[in-house]
Amino acid sequence: MRTKRPPRGPNFLGLFILLILIVLGFFGATQVLPFIQGNSFGKTERFNVVIAGDKTLLLSLDVLQKSAVLLSFPYDLYMPEVAFGYGQYRISSVYGVGELDHRGGATLSQTLQEYTGVPIDGYVL
Secondary structure (H helix, E strand, O other): OOOOOOOOOOOHHHHHHHHHHHHHHHHHHHHHHHHHHOOOOOOOOEEEEEEEOOOEEEEEEEOOOOEEEEEEEOOOOEEEEEHHHOEEEEHHHHHHHHHOOOOHHHHHHHHHHHHHOOOOOEEEO
8 A cells, every 4th residue: 555645845946947047038138139129130131149158159140031040169269360459369268358448249249250251240148
């Protein structure tokens, strides 16, 4: 004969994870939506964005064809020339170097634009 288990209490781990996802979703929406609305997203055929995080990514969205391309750069990729005359750095350091003059995203965007030849419309952290 099996014994009955006592009823389980609330799943606090599940609730905690759900709360974290809601906060991250809200934070992401409040940071990304104004950026997108202020730029050329949806107004041109192709929209290119640099995503700076643990990895550096280049996201290219084709609005008319409804397609996307995501290009990932290796963490230790050596950039031969960083924009605004900073010299040579690894791609993972370019944003931080640009932040010395309060233009980290612009430095990263401009550097990748010069390196790849792809026009960059903006960046997201």
